[in-house]
Amino acid sequence: MTIETSVGSIIAETGQPYPYRRPEPVEPDWTRFPGWADVTTSEWESVQWQRAHCVKNVRQLRALWGDLVDESFYADLERDQAERATMSMLVPPQMLNTMAPHETPHGPGSLTEAIYADPVRRYMLPVFSERRTDWPSHPYATRDSLHEHDMWVAEGLTHRYPTKVLAELLSTCPQYCGHCTRMDLVGNSTPVIDKLKFLGKPVDRHAAMLDYLRRTPAVRDVVVSGGDVANMPWARLEDFLSRLLEIENIRDIRLATKALMGLPQHWLQDDVRAGVERVASTARERGVSLAIHTHVNHAASVTPLVARATKAMLDAGVRDVRNQGVLLNGVNADPHALLDLCFALLDGAQIMPYYFYMCDMIPFSEHWRVSVADAQRLQHHIMGYLPGFATPRIVCDVPFVGKRWVHQLSDYDHERGISYWTKNYRTSIEASDPDALTRTYAYYDPIHTLPAEGQQWWRRHADDPHEAASQAAAASRTAAAAQAVHA
Ligand code: SF4
Numbered sequence: 001m002t003i004e005t006s007v008g009s010i011i012a013e014t015g016q017p018y019p020y021r022r023p024e025p026v027e028p029d030w031t032r033f034p035g036w037a038d039v040t041t042s043e044w045e046s047v048q049w050q051r052a053h054c055v056k057n058v059r060q061l062r063a064l065w066g067d068l069v070d071e072s073f074y075a076d077l078e079r080d081q082a083e084r085a086t087m088s089m090l091v092p093p094q095m096l097n098t099m100a101p102h103e104t105p106h107g108p109g110s111l112t113e114a115i116y117a118d119p120v121r122r123y124m125l126p127v128f129s130e131r132r133t134d135w136p137s138h139p140y141a142t143r144d145s146l147h148e149h150d151m152w153v154a155e156g157l158t159h160r161y162p163t164k165v166l167a168e169l170l171s172t173c174p175q176y177c178g179h180c181t182r183m184d185l186v187g188n189s190t191p192v193i194d195k196l197k198f199l200g201k202p203v204d205r206h207a208a209m210l211d212y213l214r215r216t217p218a219v220r221d222v223v224v225s226g227g228d229v230a231n232m233p234w235a236r237l238e239d240f241l242s243r244l245l246e247i248e249n250i251r252d253i254r255l256a257t258k259a260l261m262g263l264p265q266h267w268l269q270d271d272v273r274a275g276v277e278r279v280a281s282t283a284r285e286r287g288v289s290l291a292i293h294t295h296v297n298h299a300a301s302v303t304p305l306v307a308r309a310t311k312a313m314l315d316a317g318v319r320d321v322r323n324q325g326v327l328l329n330g331v332n333a334d335p336h337a338l339l340d341l342c343f344a345l346l347d348g349a350q351i352m353p354y355y356f357y358m359c360d361m362i363p364f365s366e367h368w369r370v371s372v373a374d375a376q377r378l379q380h381h382i383m384g385y386l387p388g389f390a391t392p393r394i395v396c397d398v399p400f401v402g403k404r405w406v407h408q409l410s411d412y413d414h415e416r417g418i419s420y421w422t423k424n425y426r427t428s429i430e431a432s433d434p435d436a437l438t439r440t441y442a443y444y445d446p447i448h449t450l451p452a453e454g455q456q457w458w459r460r461h462a463d464d465p466h467e468a469a470s471q472a473a474a475a476s477r478t479a480a481a482a483q484a485v486h487a
Helices: 003-014 047-052 058-068 071-083 112-117 119-124 202-215 234-245 270-285 304-315 335-349 372-382 452-461 465-486
Strands: 152-154 164-168 221-225 252-256 289-294 320-327 352-358 393-398 402-405 411-413 418-421 441-444
Touching (some): 058 071, 335 372, 352 372
16 A cells, blocks of 8 residues: 555544544454463563564474464565574564454464464564565665674774764664664574674673773763664663663663563563662762663554653653654555554653664665655655654665765656755764765665666666776766756
């Protein structure tokens, strides 16, 4: 369904493009799946049980769903793992239970259609048949598409923006998302991607990060991330945060954890809640803002357990819990789905909708990515329904630039799907680059979304992407010059 038809059909039903209904979070009944028929509530709410029953391979998924799902689905998934997947399989029961949440399957094969259609499954358990066959990867797709490693000032510490840094404390998560932008580093190697490994010991790497921050008073804001901080033993994370809080220049700390949604049981543990309370109390005393940033892509993921975990964090003194979702075709790239998600977060769990990132240009992501033009249309359609402070910005993370709101581009070649962006600061690798602030930086739409002429152009030039880039840039400069003459 295109964005326009989806909006049109909703107008016909209600008189408003989006019919707001206050969402009630629901924890789907996990006993509907044969493998969990006897699982008790106390087991379900135990983080140990959840971690021990994560699905890591097709055999374990078969043990859960059995013949409720056709063998062809398992084969499709297995082929994807072997030939396309950039992330290994790791899905906690909490997330699996939000797939096909309303199905009460009756007999062999009855779950297949709902599982194929499920938005959470589409990004957590991607299958081969969903990947594009014409352009499975963009010719410019790269493993570290944001060049974060190039901007490491200590191993795992990316200094891209003038006043803020990203600290990758670890390279694992309790769940692995198929579209992960840090696929180069995060998780286990797959048959397609041999993962980069941190070389230093964690204790040395973390010390080097803190040392850099002490020496760099311009940095005031640290995203403490990974991976997912929920995979770091709490005592070690608390130790790092306590030392971070001793650095006078640090004013904002954001903990990045998709597990608040994927494994809320982690954040509901007594020792973790007590630890967050200690850290939040110190942060408050020192005038530092401590927030949690999570990653929810669909309204179905916002369950009562997620709301409880969020409330526990807010009660422990975290200033805010914000969501940074990823815009994904087949999952949420639709105005209705985005607004449902935002209201589920805001009304159902007190999570602030904050950003939606366009899916980055990593290998085999073309079936998920949307064009900048579609992202602009989506931003238009979601304006005006949410409070201004909770209206998420849809952003494009432009290589060598950083996050730009999708309307901020300086030029756009719609035929070839190349947008051009500028920036107003230097990254850590451009200190002596005189052209950094005047250069334009390119971002590329998925080729299958382009008009026929644009697709043909890429077919002619895809083998030599550097030539393609310079030709495209020259074409854009010519077009811009022509526009200037006409103006
Ligand atoms: S939780 Fe974040 S870092 Fe981990 S796999 Fe998902 S997107 Fe990547």
